[in-house]
Amino acid sequence: MASKQFRRPGPKILIGAIILLILVAIFFAVRTPPIDVDTAEVVEVPLLVTIDDEGETRVRDIFIVTAPINGRLLRVELEAGDEVVASQTVVARMMPAQPDFQNPRSEAEIRAKIRALQATVRSSAARINQAKADRKLAAANFERTDAIFKRGFATKTEHDAAKAARDSSVAQVTEILQAHETAQFELKAAQASLMGPSFGNGRDNALNITSPESGSVLRVTQESETLLAAGATIMELGNPADIEIVTDLLSSDAVKIKPGNDVLIDNWGGERPLKGKVQRIEPFGFTKISALGVEEQRVNVIIDFVDPQTARERLGHGYRVIVRAVEWSGDNVIQVPISALFRDAGDWSAFVMDNGKARLVRVKVGRMNDERAQITEGLKEGETVILHPSEKIEDGTRIRLRKGSDGG
Numbered sequence: 001m002a003s004k005q006f007r008r009p010g011p012k013i014l015i016g017a018i019i020l021l022i023l024v025a026i027f028f029a030v031r032t033p034p035i036d037v038d039t040a041e042v043v044e045v046p047l048l049v050t051i052d053d054e055g056e057t058r059v060r061d062i063f064i065v066t067a068p069i070n071g072r073l074l075r076v077e078l079e080a081g082d083e084v085v086a087s088q089t090v091v092a093r094m095m096p097a098q099p100d101f102q103n104p105r106s107e108a109e110i111r112a113k114i115r116a117l118q119a120t121v122r123s124s125a126a127r128i129n130q131a132k133a134d135r136k137l138a139a140a141n142f143e144r145t146d147a148i149f150k151r152g153f154a155t156k157t158e159h160d161a162a163k164a165a166r167d168s169s170v171a172q173v174t175e176i177l178q179a180h181e182t183a184q185f186e187l188k189a190a191q192a193s194l195m196g197p198s199f200g201n202g203r204d205n206a207l208n209i210t211s212p213e214s215g216s217v218l219r220v221t222q223e224s225e226t227l228l229a230a231g232a233t234i235m236e237l238g239n240p241a242d243i244e245i246v247t248d249l250l251s252s253d254a255v256k257i258k259p260g261n262d263v264l265i266d267n268w269g270g271e272r273p274l275k276g277k278v279q280r281i282e283p284f285g286f287t288k289i290s291a292l293g294v295e296e297q298r299v300n301v302i303i304d305f306v307d308p309q310t311a312r313e314r315l316g317h318g319y320r321v322i323v324r325a326v327e328w329s330g331d332n333v334i335q336v337p338i339s340a341l342f343r344d345a346g347d348w349s350a351f352v353m354d355n356g357k358a359r360l361v362r363v364k365v366g367r368m369n370d371e372r373a374q375i376t377e378g379l380k381e382g383e384t385v386i387l388h389p390s391e392k393i394e395d396g397t398r399i400r401l402r403k404g405s406d407g408g
Contacts, residue, residue, distance in 0.1 A: 033398075034356065034398040034399055034400040035390075035392055035393060035397060035398070035399050035400070036399075036400060036401070036402040036403070037353075037358075037386045037387070037389070037393070037399045037400070037401065037402060038386070038387040038388065038401075038402055039353055039384045039385065039386055039387060039401060040336060040337050040340060040384070040385055040387055041382065041383070041384055041385075042334060042335075042336050042375070042379045042380065042381055042382060042383045042384070042385060043334075043335060043336075043381060044332050044333065044334050044335075044381045045332075045333065045335065046329065046330065046331050046332070046333065047329070047330050047333040047335050047367065047369070047372060047374055048264075048324075048326055048328075048329050048369065049326070049327045049328040049329070049367045049368065049369045050264065050324035050325060050326050050327060050369060051249060051253045051256065051257060051324070051325045051327055052322060052323070052324045052325075052370070053247050053248070053249055053253075053322075053323060054247065054320060054321070054322060054323075055245045055246060055247035055265075055303065055320075055321045055322070055323040056245065056246055056247070056318060056319065056320055056321070057243050057244070057245050057315055057316065057317060057318065057319045057321065058243060058244060058245075058246055058317055058318065059218060059238035059239060059240060059242065059243055059317045060238075060239075060242045060243060060244050061213070061238060061239070061242070062218065062236055062237070062238045063211075063212050063213045063215075063236070063237040063238060064233055064235075064236055064237075065091055065092065065209060065211075065212070065233070065234045065235045065236070065237060066230075066231050066232060066233055066234060067094060067228040067229065067230055067231060067232045067234060068094070068207070068209065068230060069094060069096055069097070069207065069230050070096075070097040070228070070229055070230050071094045071095050071096045071097045071207075071227070071228065072094065072095040072097070072225065072226070072227050072228075073092060073093075073094050073222055073225060073226055073227070073228045073234065074092070074093040074094065074095065074206060074225055075223070075224060075225045076091070076092050076220055076222065076223050076224075076234065076235065078091055078217050078220065078235070079217065079220065080217050080218060080219055080220060081216055081217060082216065082217045083214075083215070083216050084211035084213075084214065084215060084216065084217060084237060085211060085214050086210075086211055086212065086213050086214045087210050087211070087212075088210065088211070089210060089211040090208045090209065090210055091209055091210065091211050091217075091234070091235060091237070092209040092234050092235070093206040093207065093208055093209065094206060094207045094209065094228070095205075095206050095207070096207070097227075107194065110190055110193045110194055111194070113190050114187065114190045114191055114194075117183055117186050117187040117190055118187060120183040120186075120187075121180065121183045121184055121187055124176060124179050124180035124183050125180060127176045127180075128173070128176050128177060128180060131169070131172050131173040131176045132173055134169045134172065135166075135169035135170055135172070135173050137169075138162075138165045138166040138168070138169040139166050139169070141162050141165065141166070142162040142163055142165070142166040144162075145158055145159055145162035146159060146162070146163075209234070211237060212237070213237060213238075213239075214239075215237055215238050215239040215240070216237070216238065216239065216240055217235055217236075217237060218235075218236045218237060218238050218240070218317050219235060219236045220234075220235045221233050221234060221235060221236070222234045222235070238317065240316050240317060241309050241313075243305070243315060243316070243317065244279065244302055244303060244304055244305070245265065245276065245302070245303040245304075245305075245321060245323060246300055246301070246302055246303070247300070247301050247303065247323050248286075248288065248298040248299065248300050248301070249298060249299055249301050249325070250296060250297070250298060250299075251285050251297045251298060251299050254281055254298075254299040254301060256327050257278055257281070257301070257325045257326075257327060258278065258281070259277075259278050259279060259280060259281065260277060260278060261277065261278045261325055261326055261327070262275070262276075262277060262325075262326040262329075263275070263276035263277060263278060263303050263323055263324065263325050263326065264276075264323070264324040264326070265303075265305075265321050265322070265323055265324075266321070266322045266323075266324060267320075267321060267322040268312070268315060268319065268321040268322075269314065269315075269319075270311075270312070270314070273324075274305060274306075274307045274311065274312055275305075275306040275307050276303045276304055276305050276306055276307075276323070277303065277304050277306055278301060278302075278303055278325060279302045279303060279304040280301070280302040281299060281300075281301050281302075282299055282300040282301070282302070284299075285297050285298060285299045286298060286299075301325070303323060303325075328367050330367070330374070333366075333367075333374050334374065334375045334376075334379065334380070334381060335372045335373060335374050335375060336350065336372065336373060336375055336379065336385050337371060337372055337373075337385075337387060338368060338370075338371060338372060338373045339387045339388050340385040340386060340387050340388075340389075341363070341365065341373060342389065344360070344362075347362050348362070348363050348364065348365045349361065349362055349363060350363055350378070350379065350385050350386070351385065351386040351389050351393055351395075352379070352383050352384065352385055352386075353384040353385070353386060353399060356398060356399065356400065357396055357397065357398055357399065358386060358389070358393050358394070358395065358396065358397045358399050359395060359396075360394075360395035361378050361379065362378055363375050363377060363378030363379055364376045364377035364378060386399065
């Protein structure tokens with residue numbers, strides 16, 4: 001039986017195989033692998049463009065209870081949150097201020113004034129007797145003159161003079177009596193100036209301060225017993241159910257909204273945002289230093305709640321919230337995340353995922369908020385755009401969806 005002989009491959013076959021292996025190695029060496037990307041779908045949904053900033057709730061009408069007189073405030077029994085009724089609930093009690101001790105010089109001056117007033121009282125008392133005697137004499141003289149005038153033995157001039165003297169004497173008595181009474185009052189006031197402070201209790205005679213409005217105690221600024229001057233703040237009252245929001249927007253943002261614009265109230269502690277409306281934009285701006293030390297011109301914007309009080313009953317005075325004033329809204333808006341957009345040669349652009357490759361698309365952008373942008377031209381609903389495209393991605397670059405990405 002003849003055995004088969006093994007034939008070595010020819011030189012051409014070996015050279016061809018080696019060249020093929022080299023070409024395959026070069027292909028895999030220079031072949032660029034697909035780039036992993038995150039993507040999102042172009043959608044047509046409602047879009048809101050809002051102006052966001054921090055806000056603070058406040059009771060619409062705050063009533064400040066102050067000390068009506070100089071005196072000692074007795075301990076306030078009410079606490080924050082207690083309910084009060086207008087003109088009925090006693091919110092505080094005050095004792096009138098006691099007079100101070102007199103120094104020796106002032107006391108000497110007062111005692112000298114008292115002695116002078118005592119002399120004036122004695123002098124005016126003596127003048128009263130003299131004036132009454134003059135009045136009696138003038139009255140008798142007038143009666144005699146009037147009698148003889150009627151019989152024709154006195155002239156008209158004599159009769160008028162007697163009448164004037166009588167009336168003058170009556171007026172003089174009245175004047176001296178009033179002066180005597182005034183001197184007595186001044187004497188009593190001077191004597192009262194020497195009275196020292198009283199250390200009696202007298203709490204039953206304290207002045208009661210009642211609530212000016214029905215509501216609740218918001219804050220007690222003076223709780224302990226202390227001396228207060230008239231006008232000093234004791235507490236603040238208000239209705240915690242009747243609250244509004246105040247936020248200070250940049251003046252450049254405030255001009256973009258107007259009263260009646262919708263507002264979303266977020267981060268207030270509830271499960272969902274609350275609804276509100278711009279009630280007023282104050283016309284007076286002010287300068288505020290930001291956290292970075294930059295001067296900013298800001299304007300107060302007042303916002304009313306639209307939701308019923310039951311939906312926000314946990315909110316009180318001075319609570320922090322985030323307000324989102326709606327500048328513009330659209331119902332069916334073609335939009336993409338703003339992270340899919342970039343500038344290329346001065347134009348807005350985006351990369352679309354097309355059969356495993358990146359395709360560069362020029363787009364026109366309309367309205368834009370912090371997260372999404374309106375696309376007016378260049379993209380259509382259902383297309384997939386690349387998020388955060390890196391410098392490695394160009395038109396035609398092979399791409400693939402990153403593992404773990406949901407493509408949305």
